[in-house]
Amino acid sequence: MAQDSLFGSRERLAHHQPLAARLRPQRLEDLVGCAEILGTGAPLRRLLDGQRVPSLILHGPAGSGKTTLATLVAHAAGHRFMELSAVNSGVKDVRDAITTAADRLQMQDQRTVLFIDEIHRFSKAQQDALLPAVEAGTITLLAATTENPVFAVIGPLLSRSIVVKLSPLADSDLSVLLERGLAHPSGLSGQYTISNEAHASLLAISDGDGRRLLTILDAAAGAAESNERAVIELSDVQAAASRALVRYDRAGDQHYDVAHLFIGAMRASDADQAMHWLAVMLRGGEDPRFIARRIAIFASEDVGPAEPHVLSLANAAASVTDRVGMPECAYALAQATMACASAAKSRAVSDALSTALERVDSGQTDWPGGA
DSSP, X not given: OOOOTTTOOGGGSOTTSOHHHHTOOSSGGGOSSOTTTTSTTOHHHHHHTTOOOOEEEEEOOTTSSHHHHHHHHHHHTTOEEEEEETTTOOHHHHHHHHHHHHHHHHHHOOOEEEEEETGGGSOHHHHHHHHHHHHHTSEEEEEEEXXXXXXXSOXXXXXXEEEEEOOOOOHHHHHHHHHHHHHSTTTTTTOOEEOHHHHHHHHHXXXXXXXXXXXXXXXXXXXXXXXXXXXXXXXXXXXXXXXXXXXXXXXXXXXXXXXXXXXXXXXXXXXXXHHHHHXXXXXXXOOHHHHHHHHHHHIIIIIGGGSTHHHHHHHHHHHHHHHHOXXXXXXXXXXXXXXXXXXXXXXXXXXXXXXXXHHHHTTOOSOTTOO
């Protein structure tokens, strides 16, 4: 059977699979945007080199490659790999996995990496069930979450783990995926090219999410085909993006897609569009506390010192959301959304904090300016 050098046998890839699934890398070297976290001395690199490491929590936005990275790292390190999804696994599943791992360690002297996707969906009881095995080293926990681990993971488990932060993909990384999607035999097989305007729009809409980029690219190619064109135009990308977000699913990818569009609209100072995406989330049953957190983050990260009072308004909206709940808290969320969208923008706080963190992370713990 012929093998594809990057992605495995084409014969094993059903044509009806989404483009992102067909192009899922099967080798670590084919991942994009992961060079830093796989570098010498990094926890994931130590795991790859067969060293014992604490449990790891991969924290990053949707489409940044957490699940693919975890799977490839565990297999490349030669450990036995077990996977649970927090969406459909219970305490019994966790205990059964730990028992299997303990038996394997005792009888075969082989360690097990237990990967739990979307660990933020695990209840406290489910996370508590992991603690004894993590503490004893029976398993190496490799978990993934899109939520801040400080809020999503119980303290005792978090304190026994190293958080590995994955960033949204850079435009250069997205461009690599885009070209791969267009050219690869398991992708669009070179049947289409893309205009410069469509290329730029697709990168902007994707907002660092590789899966979203490939999903919209696939749909845009379909739109071009319907118009009997071999060139994907801007109109194809726009139509594909709209169709991809018609249905809002707070338990699926649209949860993050719409949140990105909501933030993007506020960033673009488009209050009407921001209100539209807020309404989509509210009508879709989104947790209003999730929305309130995103607004508060935006008020500091994107508005910042340009209009400092907006953070107070965002904080007040979060407080109302906690005290009042839906549906009445929607008014406070709408007021804060309008304020964020209408406000002047400054990333001075974000830039200053990033610079300081980079300096400390590089080992410069003394103030460089002296006493």
